[in-house]
Amino acid sequence: MKFVLSILLLAYTVQSACSLMQDEGGEFLISNYSEFRQIGAGECTLQNIYRLTNDILATDSLIALVDSGFTSIGTKDLPFQGMLHGSGHIIQARFANFSGLFGNIDSMAVIDSLTVQIDSIETGKESGGLVGENHGLITQCTVRAHMNGLYDLGGIAGVNTGSIVACVFVGKIEGMSECGGLVGSNSGNILNSHALATLAVESTNAGGLAGISDGSIQQSYASVTFELPSYYVDYQIKNSSSYYVGGLVGSNVGTISESYASSDPI
Numbered sequence: 001m002k003f004v005l006s007i008l009l010l011a012y013t014v015q016s017a018c019s020l021m022q023d024e025g026g027e028f029l030i031s032n033y034s035e036f037r038q039i040g041a042g043e044c045t046l047q048n049i050y051r052l053t054n055d056i057l058a059t060d061s062l063i064a065l066v067d068s069g070f071t072s073i074g075t076k077d078l079p080f081q082g083m084l085h086g087s088g089h090i091i092q093a094r095f096a097n098f099s100g101l102f103g104n105i106d107s108m109a110v111i112d113s114l115t116v117q118i119d120s121i122e123t124g125k126e127s128g129g130l131v132g133e134n135h136g137l138i139t140q141c142t143v144r145a146h147m148n149g150l151y152d153l154g155g156i157a158g159v160n161t162g163s164i165v166a167c168v169f170v171g172k173i174e175g176m177s178e179c180g181g182l183v184g185s186n187s188g189n190i191l192n193s194h195a196l197a198t199l200a201v202e203s204t205n206a207g208g209l210a211g212i213s214d215g216s217i218q219q220s221y222a223s224v225t226f227e228l229p230s231y232y233v234d235y236q237i238k239n240s241s242s243y244y245v246g247g248l249v250g251s252n253v254g255t256i257s258e259s260y261a262s263s264d265p266i
Contacts, residue, residue: 026049030051046078050084052087052089070096070098081109085113086141089115091116096120097123103132105136107162109136110136112141115143116141116144120146121146121147125149125150125151126184127184130143131157133157134160136162137163143155145171151178151179151184151211154173154180159184160210165193169182171196172197173200177201180210187215189216189217190215195224200227201227203243205245205251206226207247208261217248219258220259222261224262247261248261
């Protein structure tokens with residue numbers, strides 16, 4: 001009897017209370033979009049550890065996140081506090097209307113090894129291709145997207161007070177102000193990351209990595225093209241230091257080391 005019980009306990013997957021399967025380490029396994037949507041619902045709490053086991057592609061029910069009723073995982077009042085291991089997989093969509101796949105992740109949270117590819121994101125403020133507000137750790141993640149919103153917009157996170165390490169953004173961001181290839185507003189740490197971005201900003205504070213920063217940026221780079229309205233350029237010529245645009249950061253009072261940018265002339 002003891003021998004049989006041991007075999008059962010060593011089985012690779014078991015059924016959990018939240019209906020997702022678990023591996024032998026207790027991680028909840030996600031193989032499709034309907035399972036991904038269970039994060040934060042019922043017993044599939046915001047504190048659990050989740051792992052993708054398959055790509056979630058636009059050919060699935062993720063074709064239009066807004067039509068499927070998707071809402072960002074985690075809020076300011078109830079942030080995501082767990083872990084999501086992407087395992088090198090892709091989450092793909094053609095259109096989304098949200099502040100990020102995750103709305104808010106706290107200082108205990110980790111998201112890693114994930115690629116997000118969304119053709120078009122319509123949003124408002126404090127929004128990112130992956131996370132709206134990051135207070136945790138995002139590492140080895142890539143976002144490919146075209147974002148259109150207001151302010152505090154970033155390819156990875158809208159607002160960062162945590163750490164972004166070894167991440168990449170490729171795409172375009174259109175907004176009013178505080179727009180950056182990686183983050184809109186940075187008070188945390190950015191390390192060994194880069195952005196290949198086009199920034200179309202109507203007002204001020206646009207940078208290849210961050211719109212504004214009072215945090216730390218290390219060993220990172222940006223290749224950025226700016227699309228600015230004609231009145232913006234004319235005003236810059238006549239009134240210095242009123243608008244802030246930079247290859248790395250639009251407005252910086254933080255620290256930047258071992259980082260560089262290339263950009264088209266403004």
